[in-house]
Amino acid sequence: MDRGRFSLLQLDPGEIYFEDFSVIFIPSDTTPKTYDCKKQDGRLKMCSKSLLFDPKDINKPIIKIPLKDCVIIEQWKGSAKFLKSNNVLSVNTREYIEMLEGNVVAPYKFKESANFLFLLNYANIMNCLPQICQLHRASTLPAAEQADMIAAIVHSRQARVNFDPLWLDLYEKVIFEAQADKVQPLVVNPGRIVLSTSRLFFQTYNNVETHPVIKIDLASIKRIVKRRFLLRHIGLEIYCNDNSTNPHIYLSYRNRQDRDNFYEKIFEQPELKINEIGQDVMTLQWQNGIISNYEYLEYINSLGDRTVNDLTQYPVFPWIISNYTSDELDLEDPSNYRDLSKPIGALCEERLKRLLERYNEMPPPKFIYGSHYSTPGFVLYYLARLYPHYVLCLQSGRFDHPDRMFNSLADAYKNCNTNMSDFKELIPQFYDVTQEGRFLVNNMGINFGYRHNSAKVSHVKLPQWANSPRHFVEVLRDALESDVASKNLHLWIDLIFGYKQKGEEALKAHNLFYYLCYEGNVDLESITDLNQRHALEVQIMEFGQIPKQVFKVPHPQRKVGIPLNKEPYQIEKTSAFSDNWKTMSNLELVTSFNSHKGAVNFLFINEDGTRITSVGHDSKLKVFSLPQNKQTRSANIGNMPLSSCIQLPNVNVLVIGSWDNQIVLYDMDYGKVTETVLAHEDAITCMSFGFKCNLLVSGSGDCTVKIWKGLNTNGIIKPIQCLQKQIDHNSHVNCLTFNFENTYLAVGTDDGEIYIWNTEDFALFKKYQVLESSIKAISYSPDGLKLALGGTDKVFKIIDVTSGLSVCTKTLKSPITSLKWMDYLVVLGCEDGVVYVWDIFEVKLLFEIQAHEGFVKTVDISFDRSFIVTGSQDRSIKVWKPQ
Known part of the structure; x- marks a missing residue:
């Protein structure tokens, strides 16, 4: 069927198109002689708030007749010789609208009273007239009651439509079926959603698709996201592969239960194979430069319920560049960038001062900004040239006043900095190089009118430093991805999607908007008065909506100076294997040693990768030579299990921690214990040495960490001379580690807490409750910005040190017992004997092997990253290389 020029955008926002009829429109001045030349073939569209005639001749205007303006709708009672049938609909109206005359996009023409006659070619007037009259009656009601009555009509009509099982294949079965709407900007199209064992069907109730x-x-399908649509949790957005015939669909269900039931059922289907990257992993990939700032902002917008299919919650991007007046733009100069730590309304101190004065004099509920940074009107302010039909739909058939349109970048930015009611941020199109800045150009030649200076509104005026729309967008994108922006983008994320979004932190950051902008401030479901509820909905739509809060703690900063898709650290290629972990398919067992008579509790590889030193539950110290593939040293250290072992710098002395509460110095040259000290009141569980600060730290089951200094000066270890400080914790200390610069010490405890101490004075820097269970292993990232940890609840987690935000969380099959992070590699050992090797830069599992029969108690990575070593409860030490 020829659908003509009809679009749902020609209807009022939220209006529903039901069906259409083949008709002949007979203008009121038609006579028998002019009938043949004046009659117009076309389709009459029956909609919830209007009748719309779409003529076959594209030069004729589309005629829209609002039902609220109709005086009479009836079967035609007149007589005319040129009409041989009384199957004619007569409509008398006080006002009607003409649009797309000459097939040109232009403001609608509003015409006064007229009488319309439509001869129905095939439909029977007695069948369709009652339906039109029912909708006419609804149009006379107050807005909220009208919406309620139309919803009842819609439900009644749609309940009579069934899904045709002939669409299914032979062995395909229906799993779930419900009513839903297909959502696009400013329009919703009702239909039926059907989930089968292999496909998803959306059957519309009309023929507009x-x-x-x-x-x-x-x-x-590659991604499914629950959405908040028109303030209710009833939306669902489905993304498919790029080569899919339907790469994307946004659905709105009748209620939350239907949406959630569908969501649950679709994930039960074996055909669905979603391998979605988690939020924390995306944050880590963004920090490491795997994904760009643009891609990360797109992703966060999606998490915050922002989508291009909903103008009320359109993705929001920041103004990055602040200079739109210079002839040239230096992206290396920070002065050309906007301060991302402040909301757009706080950039101008003078304006902010006036806004705060108004805030202080205001009765509750108080707000600083009476206008939002993103509303449907603001989005279309930017996109009027690209989507003029959206503007006409939103603004009742009119364009904005020429002087208020988006005419100049310099003027727009200045206005956002100085105007008392303009706080707009940007939209993705400003940074999307694939669209080449088409939204800045009046390619359709639309007549938007003339400004006060008689200048015709045409293309957006660009800054002098941009030689074309495409170049302008490319420069903005380069600015967005620059080191200057990357250093500060997390601060803007805190304002829009994070912990400064609302409450006291928002007030401190001068980031407070009208209370209706915030999700949850008004429970619309509890408001029974339809008019009151409708008024609130309209208010909220016009004020704009704060995104759903994505982060509750400060967002971590991005690493800067990393080219995209490059490794995060400069890796010295001292071994043929150092860069091969990512390309090899398996781990090869090179050799193993089994001389311990109990569990191997701790081991380390020496700097040149030729020797492995270990201590065990059997009180033994062992040294193994890799070139000779044999044990070269065995010593008995006391009568209790040994927990840890460290090689002191510059001297051939080992520091060993024991379950008998003692720290032992063992001289490798003389093969004997030279010093012992009763260090703790319980077993020593872990030790670490800060080579840059010359500090030894020991942790114990007595809930303390002790700091020792000067151990490698004369080989002395005596409490009076070496013990510097004792720091207390709430439970057993299980693991500890210095960052690379030795400026901080992180401690993991039995109750799942992380303590981070400043090594200058050992004042507490941060404390986080990270796991619900005991933390058994901990390791700093090479840059010192993150901590990797694992515990008895099987959770492997990476947290941002500054904020405590989890940037990667994985639940494994078994409790985690050991962990080591070097460069981009993280090696994990677990209770079930499995060893995991992760590329933590790309957040990708490289290897998972059943390495031992018992707990993997200890792991290490060689300095050149050519091999790893694991020690286990099964008494064995194994050496592995990528194969």
Whole structure:
């Protein structure tokens, strides 16, 4: 069927198109002689708030007749010789609208009273007239009651439509079926959503879509996101592979239960194979430069319920560049950038001062900004040239006043900095190089009118430093990805999506908006008065909506100076294997040693990778030579299990921690114990040495960490001379580690807490409750910005040190017992004997092997990253290389 020029955008926002009829429109001045030349073939569209005639002749205007303006709707009672049938609909109206005359996008023409006659070619007037009259009655009601009555009509009509099982394949079965709307900007189209064992079907209740049924293979779906639509948690957005015939669909269900039931059912289908990257992993990949700032902002917007399919919650991007007046732009100069630590309304101190004065004099509920940074009107302010039909839909058939339009970048930025009611941020199109800045150009030649200076509104005026729209967007994108922006983007994320979004932190950051902007401040479901509820909905839509809060703690900063998709650290290629972990398919067992008579509790590899030193539950110290592939030293250290062992710098002396509460010095040259000290009141569980600060730290089951200094000066270890400080914790200390610069010491405890101490004075820097269980292993990232940890609840986690934010969380099959992080490699050992090797830069599991029969108690990575070593409860030490 020829659908003509009709679009749902020609209806009022939220209006529903039901069906259409083949008709002949007979203008009121038609006579028998002029009938043949004046009659117009076309389709009459029956909609919830209007009748719309779409003529076959594209030069004729589309006629929209609002039902609220209709005086009479009836079967025609007149007589005319040129009409041989009384199957004619007569409509008398006080006002009607003409649009797309000459097929040109232009403001609608509002015409006064007229009488319309439509001769129905095939439909029977007695069948369709009652339906039109029912909708006419609804149009006379107050807005909220009208919406309620239309919803009842819609429900009644749609309940009579069933899904045609002929769309299914032979062995395909229906799993779930419900009513839902397909959502696009400013329009919703009702239909029926059907989930089968292999596909998703959306069957529309009208014929406006290209196909009567939209089909999506479950196997092509790559992401499914729950959405908040029009303030209710009833939305669902489905993304498919790029090569899918339907790469994307946004659905709105009748209620939350239907949405959640569908969501649950679709994930039960074996055909659905979603391998979605978690939020924390995306944050880590962004920090490491795997994904760009643009991609990360797109992702965070999605988490915050922002989508291009909903203008009320359109993705929001920051103004980055602040200079739109210079002839040239230096992206290396920080003065050309906007301060991302402040909301757009706080950039101008003078304006902010006036806003705060108004705030202080205001009765509750108080707000600093009476206008938002993103509303449907603001989005279309930027996109008027690209989507003029959206503007006409939103603004009742009119364009904005020429002087208020988006005419100049310099003017727009200045206005956002000085105007008392303009706090707009940007939209993705400003940074999307694939669209080449088409939204800045009036390619359709639309007549937007003339400004006060008689200048015709055409293309957006660019800054002098941009030679084309495409170049302008490319420069903005370069600015967004620059080191200057990357250093500070997390501060803007805190304002829009994070912990400074609301409450006291928002007030401190001068980031407080009208209370209706915030999710949850008004429970619309509890408001029974339809008019009051409708008024609130309209208010909220016009004020704009704060995104859903994504982060509750400060967002971590991005590493700067890292080219995208490059390794995060400069790795010295001292071994043929150092860069091969990512390309090898398996881990090869090179050799193993089994001379311990109990569990191997701790081991380390020496700097040149030729020797492994270990201590065990059998009180033994062992040294193994890798070139000779044999044990070269065995010594008995006391009568209790040994927990840890460290090689002191510059001297051939080992420091050993024991379960008998003692620290032992063992001289490798003389093969004997030279010093012992009763260090703790319980077993020593862990030790670490800060080579840059010359500090030894020991942790114990007595809940303390002790700091020792000067151990490698004369080989002395005596409490009076070496003990510097004792720091207390709430439970057993299980693990500890210095950062690379030795400026901080991180401690993991039995109750799942992380303590971070400043090594200058051992004052507490940060404390986080990270796990619900005991933390058994901990390791700093090479840059010192993150901590990797694992515990008895099987959770492997990486946290941002500054904020405590989890930037990677994985639940493994077994409790984690050991961990080591070097460069981009993280090696984990678990209770079930499995060893995991992760590329933590790309957040990708490289290897998972069943390495031992018992707990993997200790792991280490050689300095050149050519091999790893694991020690286990099964008494064995094993050496592994990528194969």
